[in-house]
Amino acid sequence: MRFEKGHKAATRQRIIEVASERFRKDGVAAVGIAGVMADAGLTHGGFYAHFGSKEDLVREAMVAAFESTNARPQSALKPGENALERRIRGYLRPAHRDTPERGCAAAALVAEVARHDPATREAFTGELEGIVGRIAEQLPDGVAEAARKSTAIGIFGVMLGALQLSRAVADPALSDAILESGIQAALKLAEA
Amino acid sequence: MRFEKGHKAATRQRIIEVASERFRKDGVAAVGIAGVMADAGLTHGGFYAHFGSKEDLVREAMVAAFESTNARPQSALKPGENALERRIRGYLRPAHRDTPERGCAAAALVAEVARHDPATREAFTGELEGIVGRIAEQLPDGVAEAARKSTAIGIFGVMLGALQLSRAVADPALSDAILESGIQAALKLAEA
DNA sequence: TGTACATCAGTGAACGCGCGTTCACTGATGTAC
C-alpha cells in the first residue's frame, strides 16, 4: 500500500475533529463539506470515501464533540468545593462562552439537532443521558433517589440555557450577569 | 395608485409573519427568500422593495415573533395558581414543544442569533430584557429586590434550556420528563 | 535484483440545484387636461 497502516483511519479522525469544531462554532447549516476538507488539508472529492453523507459526518462529529468534552481533564477541587459545583462553574465561565468550537456540543447544536434526522437525534439523546447521569451522581446525598434524574435535568437545563443566552446577547455586562445568574440557579437546584 | 392605501404595508407585514413562522420552525439558515415570498403569495423579485437584505428580515421577523408571543392572551388563573406558575407551565407544555413556529423566538433562534450581526443581537437583547423583566415582576414578594433580575434570568434559562432539550431528544417519554423536570426546577427557583 | 502489475487514498472537474441579489419590465389604477 502507498500509505502506512492506519493512515486512512487517521485522516477520517482528522475530518471528524475539524468538523466537530466548525459545526459548534458556525452551526451545521453554515459549514460545507469543501470547507471542512480544506481545513483537514484535503480536497472535497475524497469526502465520500470516508462518509456516506454530510448527515453521517454531523452525527459522528457531534458524538466526538461530546466525548472530547467528557474526557477533558478536570482541575483539582478547591477546598470546600464539590465536584458538581466545579462542573457548574466550569461550564458557565466566560472562557467556555467565548470558545464554542471546543465547548459543549449540546449547547451549540441542540436547536439544529431537533431538525435533523432520527439517527442524529438518537445519538444526541444517548449523549444527553450520559451527561444527566453524571450530574445525578454528583448530587448531594440528601437528594432522594427518585428525584435525582429530574433534578439533574433541571440543572443541565439552566446550564445549557444560560450559556446560550450569554452567547447571544450583545451587551457584555449582561452576558457576564447571565453566566453568574446561571451558576446561582444551578447551585440552588443542586441543594438537597 | 393601482393599490389601495396601506396595501404595501400589509404585504410587508404578511412577509414578516410568514418569515417569523418559517425561521422558528426550520431555522434562519434553512429558509430562503424565495420560499418565504412564495408562502406570502408573491414572487421572490419583489422582496427588495420591502427589505434591504435577508438580515433585515431576520431581525424584523424575530422581533415580530417575540411581540406576538408576548401579546398572546393568557388563560384565566386557576385557583391557587399564580401568574408566574401559569407562565412556566404554559411555556413547558407539550403543545409549545410541538409548535415551534408559533412559539418562543428565543428558544428557536438563540443559537443562530449568537452568530448573526450586531443589530440582530441587539434586538434580541432588548426582547430578552423584556421577558426577564416580566418574570421578575411576577416573583413572590419575599424575593429581595437585588436578587429579582438574577432569579428571573435563572428561571428563563431553565425554561429555554428544557424546551430546547425536549425538542431535540428522540425519546418521547424522555421529552415529556424533561418538560416536567423543567417545570419543577423553575418553580423551585421562583420560591422566595 | 529488476520489472510488471495491483492497490487505493486522494484529486479535481463536473452534475443539478438553490441561494441572495439585481434589474428591466408589466399592468392596473389615479391624475391632468
Next chain:
DNA sequence: TGTACATCAGTGAACGCGCGTTCACTGATGTAC
C-alpha cells in the same frame, strides 16, 4: 366625458456563487515473479 400620461407594487429572467454529491483519474507504494 375621453384620452394621455405618471405612478409603483409586483414579476420573472438573469447574475455569480457555493452547496452536496459523483466519478474517472493519478501516482506512490507494496507484491508477484
